[in-house]
Amino acid sequence: MGSTSRTSSAFTIACAQTNPVLGDIDANIDITELAIRDAATRGAQLVVLPECASGGWAFLDRGESESAAQPLNGGKTILAWSALAKELNIWVCGGFGESTADGGLYNSAVLLGPEGPVSLYRKVHLWNTEFLAFDPGNLGFPVVDTPFGRVGMLICYDAWIPESFRSLAVQGADLALAPSDWVPNPHQQEDMPPLAHIVVSAGAHSNQMYVAAASRYGTERGQEFIGQSAIVNHTGWPLATAGDGNEVIFAEIDPRGTRESRRNDPFNRPLWDRRLDQYTLSDLDTDV
Known part of the structure; x- marks a missing residue:
C-alpha cells in the first residue's frame, strides 16, 4: 500500500447500496461490479460500498466467517475491485471479511486507487454478535493522502463511538468513508430521520469533515438492514440520502472546505477549543 500526492479539488463521490449473498464471494463480486460500474458511468470518481460487501455479515461463528474471508493481497474480491478501479480510473472503498496469515479474522475496509490498495482499516468497535465471527481491529484509524484530500475510514458501529471520528480529525482527515450495515433502531420515531443519519451528521459537524456512509439493504x-446511505458535508448537513433498496447516491464535495472551516470559522472550532486538561480519559466506572 502507498499514498499519492494531494491535489484537493471538487469531485463526485457515490455510495452504492448492495444486498450481499451470505458466504458467496463470487456472487458478491458480480453484485458489487454492477454497482461500481453504474456509479462510474454516472460520473463517480470515488465509490463507497457497504460493510462486508464481499461476503455478507450474519456469520454464526469463526468457522463461517473464515470460509468467506480473504487476504488483502491476492483475495478475489480485492483483485476484482482493483481491476475495476484501474479500468474505470476511479477509486473504490468497500467492506470485506479479511483473513490474515497468523489466523486473524477482521471486519475490514479497503481503499483502492487505480494502482491498487492504498489503505486498510479493521473495525475497532465490534457490535453485538460480531465478537463470535471477527477479531477487534488492531490498526487504529489510518489516514492517507489521496487526490481527494486526506481520507480515513470507519465501519458502521464505529460511528457511535465519538473517538472514531475524532481519531480521524486530529490526523487532518477531510473525508471519512464509512462502509456500514445499518439495522432498524427499536426507538426510531417515524417523523425523524434515521438515527444513523443523526449520528454521522453529528460526527461530521463536530469534527468538520465530510462523511460518506454506504449501508446495505435486505x-x-x-x-x-435499512439501507438509507448518506453523504454529509463538513458542517453536518446531508448532501444526499438513499432509501431502503438497490440505489446509488451521489454528491459533489470539495475537501478544501474542511480546512477552510477549521481555520477560518471563529465560532465553531471544536478541534482547537478542546480542553484536554479537563477531561477524564480513564476507563469507564463500573457503576455507570
Whole structure:
C-alpha cells in the first residue's frame, strides 16, 4: 500500500447500496461490479460500498466467517475491485471479511486507487454478535493522502463511538468513508430521520469533515438492514440520502472546505477549543 500526492479539488463521490449473498464471494463480486460500474458511468470518481460487501455479515461463528474471508493481497474480491478501479480510473472503498496469515479474522475496509490498495482499516468497535465471527481491529484509524484530500475510514458501529471520528480529525482527515450495515433502531420515531443519519451528521459537524456512509439493504438470517446511505458535508448537513433498496447516491464535495472551516470559522472550532486538561480519559466506572 502507498499514498499519492494531494491535489484537493471538487469531485463526485457515490455510495452504492448492495444486498450481499451470505458466504458467496463470487456472487458478491458480480453484485458489487454492477454497482461500481453504474456509479462510474454516472460520473463517480470515488465509490463507497457497504460493510462486508464481499461476503455478507450474519456469520454464526469463526468457522463461517473464515470460509468467506480473504487476504488483502491476492483475495478475489480485492483483485476484482482493483481491476475495476484501474479500468474505470476511479477509486473504490468497500467492506470485506479479511483473513490474515497468523489466523486473524477482521471486519475490514479497503481503499483502492487505480494502482491498487492504498489503505486498510479493521473495525475497532465490534457490535453485538460480531465478537463470535471477527477479531477487534488492531490498526487504529489510518489516514492517507489521496487526490481527494486526506481520507480515513470507519465501519458502521464505529460511528457511535465519538473517538472514531475524532481519531480521524486530529490526523487532518477531510473525508471519512464509512462502509456500514445499518439495522432498524427499536426507538426510531417515524417523523425523524434515521438515527444513523443523526449520528454521522453529528460526527461530521463536530469534527468538520465530510462523511460518506454506504449501508446495505435486505435481510440476512432474519436481520433486516435499512439501507438509507448518506453523504454529509463538513458542517453536518446531508448532501444526499438513499432509501431502503438497490440505489446509488451521489454528491459533489470539495475537501478544501474542511480546512477552510477549521481555520477560518471563529465560532465553531471544536478541534482547537478542546480542553484536554479537563477531561477524564480513564476507563469507564463500573457503576455507570
